Amino acid sequence: MKDKHLTTNQGVPVTDNQNSQTIGERGPVLLQDVQFIEKMAHFDRERIPERVVHAKGAGAHGYFQVYKSMKPYTKAKFLQEPKKKTPVFVRFSTVVGGRGSADTVRDPRGFAVKFYTEDGNYDLVGNNLPVFFIRDAIKFPDMVHAFKGAPDTNIPSASSAHNRFWDFISLTPESTHMITWLFSDRGTPKSYRMQEGFGVNTYVWVNAEGNAVYVKYHWKPKLGVQNLDRHEATQLVGTDPDYLTRDLRDAIARGEEVEYELNVQLMDIADELKQDFDPLDPTKTWPEDKFSLMPVGKMVLNRNPDNFFAEVEQAAFCPASIVPGIEFSADKLLQGRTFSYADTQRHRLGPNYLELPINRSLVDVNNNQRDGPMQIGQFSGPVNYEPASLAGGSPSEAPEESKPRVYRLEGEVTRRKISKTNDFAQAGERYRSLSKMDQEHLIDNIIADLMHIDKPIKQRVIENLTKADPELGQAVTAGLKL
Numbered sequence: 001m002k003d004k005h006l007t008t009n010q011g012v013p014v015t016d017n018q019n020s021q022t023i024g025e026r027g028p029v030l031l032q033d034v035q036f037i038e039k040m041a042h043f044d045r046e047r048i049p050e051r052v053v054h055a056k057g058a059g060a061h062g063y064f065q066v067y068k069s070m071k072p073y074t075k076a077k078f079l080q081e082p083k084k085k086t087p088v089f090v091r092f093s094t095v096v097g098g099r100g101s102a103d104t105v106r107d108p109r110g111f112a113v114k115f116y117t118e119d120g121n122y123d124l125v126g127n128n129l130p131v132f133f134i135r136d137a138i139k140f141p142d143m144v145h146a147f148k149g150a151p152d153t154n155i156p157s158a159s160s161a162h163n164r165f166w167d168f169i170s171l172t173p174e175s176t177h178m179i180t181w182l183f184s185d186r187g188t189p190k191s192y193r194m195q196e197g198f199g200v201n202t203y204v205w206v207n208a209e210g211n212a213v214y215v216k217y218h219w220k221p222k223l224g225v226q227n228l229d230r231h232e233a234t235q236l237v238g239t240d241p242d243y244l245t246r247d248l249r250d251a252i253a254r255g256e257e258v259e260y261e262l263n264v265q266l267m268d269i270a271d272e273l274k275q276d277f278d279p280l281d282p283t284k285t286w287p288e289d290k291f292s293l294m295p296v297g298k299m300v301l302n303r304n305p306d307n308f309f310a311e312v313e314q315a316a317f318c319p320a321s322i323v324p325g326i327e328f329s330a331d332k333l334l335q336g337r338t339f340s341y342a343d344t345q346r347h348r349l350g351p352n353y354l355e356l357p358i359n360r361s362l363v364d365v366n367n368n369q370r371d372g373p374m375q376i377g378q379f380s381g382p383v384n385y386e387p388a389s390l391a392g393g394s395p396s397e398a399p400e401e402s403k404p405r406v407y408r409l410e411g412e413v414t415r416r417k418i419s420k421t422n423d424f425a426q427a428g429e430r431y432r433s434l435s436k437m438d439q440e441h442l443i444d445n446i447i448a449d450l451m452h453i454d455k456p457i458k459q460r461v462i463e464n465l466t467k468a469d470p471e472l473g474q475a476v477t478a479g480l481k482l
Contacts (some may be wrong), residue, residue: 006039016415020138020332024411025418026280027337028328029137034136040336043141044344048235050099052344053144054110056270057093057223058192058245059312060252062301063172064115064262070296073213074205075401076325078117079296082357089118090301091315092192095127096147097158102241104233105158106187106249111197111219112317113299116362119402123321124217125341129186130198131426132282133175135418137336143168143174161449163457170460174283176468177427183445185227192248194226201334202280204327205266210405214267214279214329216286222259224271247343249304254281258301263293278420280331285426308392311358316345324402350374366395427468442473458482 006014014035021033027035030070046052063085070079078086093110109128114121146168149157156162167173181187190197197219205215228236234241251258255376265286267279277284305311318336318341328334345353351372353359368384370377383391434442444464450458458480466473 003199006033011043018136018139019415019417020136020336020414021413022330022332023409023413025414025416026278026330027331027409027411029332030413036386037339038334039138039382040340040344041143043144044340045293045347053095053097054093054112056097056101057091057110058248059089059091059304059315060248060258060301061087061305062090062258062299064297064299066297067295070205071207073207073215075208075324076117076122076205076323077119077325078122079325080114085363086250087303088299089114089116089311089315090299091312092244094158096160096219099438100406101158102237103244104188104228104236104241106160106182106230106233107158109189109192109195111195112307112315113197114229114315114317114321114359117323118363119323119347120319120361120363121359122323122326123319124199125317125319125337126197126199126201126217128189128195128197129178129179129181130196130200130218130285131178132177132200133169134172134333134338135174135281135283135403136332136333137340139172139334140333143172143422146240161452163454166450166453166457166461170457170464172468173423173464174281174421176424176464177283177430179446179465180427180430180442180468183449184434184442185229185445186225187445188228188230188233189244190226190228191223192244193251193480194221194223196220196225197260200282201330201337202282202330203322203334204329205271206325206327206405208401212269212327212405212407214269216265216273216291216405218263218265219260219299220263222261229441252302252304260299262296262299264296265291265293267291276420277422277426278418280329281418281420282331282333283423285369310356312357314353314356316349316353316356316359318342324404324469327404352461354377380431424464426465427465428472431469439472443479446476450476452479455482 006017008014020029020036044052045173065085066079068082094103094105094107095110096107097105110123111128112123114123134140134259137277146164149155150164166177169179199217203215204212206212258327267286277288320342321340328338352374355376368386370384372381381391431439431442450461462473463476465476
């Protein structure tokens with residue numbers, strides 16, 4: 001049989017399906033990367049009408065309040081005044097399972113926060129685990145395809161104990177660190193009220209003087225981190241598949257406030273190349289002994305949605321929704337997410353999804369975007385363009401103070417993997433940092449999955465685990481009786 005080669009939908013040969021096109025090996029992703037755009041846009045439209053990922057979710061309303069002004073680091077207005085309470089809406093979710101799947105399956109949990117600020121909406125969209133499976137968004141469709149049901153059988157619907165999941169994991173060494181988190185008991189949290197949240201990606205804070213620093217976000221639950229073990233989680237799948245959703249709603253209904261503290265890690269941009277890993281790599285964490293956590297403020301959830309569909313199901317988040325004072329880093333996963341999330345929402349909810357009450361900014365929205373399905377805006381007058389002198393020439397461009405910083409980029413247009421991959425060091429450190437019991441649970445959870453997996457795939461997984469920590473690899477090998 002003649003070998004088949006990857007092509008675009010136009011039949012153009014794809015010579016590199018692993019790396020987005022960037023300025024230099026670490027630069028931002030280019031909009032001219034038509035291969036990435038085609039692949040991601042097609043992927044975003046593969047499900048109607050539920051979310052492609054994060055389909056099962058729960059939500060709550062509340063507020064965010066900063067402890068002290070973050071003025072030295074960012075000009076974002078909602079991070080300046082300790083007396084101010086910024087309204088928020090939070091959606092928690094599972095990633096892989098469909099809308100009817102169980103809450104307690106092993107899976108990352110989405111932790112998405114919408115801040116309704118005076119400069120428009122800011123979406124901080126992350127997970128309950130600090131790292132991710134991949135570092136380049138061009139691999140996201142492949143990852144989700146491998147994790148979800150097989151194309152010939154649609155099995156399994158919400159499980160990792162299958163060849164396709166572990167085949168992708170074993171061939172993607174950068175995912176090893178994520179496995180040490182996901183297959184610990186962190187992969188089955190006891191409550192949305194008792195899990196951490198992370199921005200995962202690296203962002204940029206910019207102050208009024210134009211000075212910039214890298215930032216990573218951490219949410220810490222007031223109730224502390226509590227998890228289920230594999231056996232408890234499996235039992236709940238059968239007895240109460242909506243366990244986490246019910247727990248959150250019932251707690252708020254009882255009058256209990258659900259509280260998280262926001263912490264950040266900051267890094268001078270000048271220091272990024274001084275690390276033994278790439279700080280913009282979302283498969284890595286920043287060591288807290290070098291980049292300490294700084295408390296920023298608290299988030300309190302105190303009101304349940306009145307209508308699940310209108311608020312939780314139609315809530316639309318996108319990492320591209322930022323406000324002045326917050327900008328993007330060149331993190332390749334983040335760069336892809338800024339396109340994909342909004343593109344998915346336009347497909348799922350329509351081009352006017354930001355007019356829905358749950359998604360609409362609390363400040364006035366003024367632009368010349370018109371018409372399209374489900375348009376409910378009330379427009380009048382002859383002007384739907386800019387610049388214009390008719391009708392007073394309004395709306396006009398915003399003041400200079402809202403402009404993003406100017407910075408220089410130069411480099412080759414290329415598709416290349418970053419040079420500092422260092423894929424196993426932090427995975428090993430993570431394993432060795434666990435208590436003896438947590439190490440045993442991690443090993444047991446991995447074995448419980450791998451016992452169903454084909455031997456060649458098992459062996460690749462064990463090779464990666466052994467590179468992270470020989471003891472971990474040996475323990476899994478012994479448990480599988482290989």
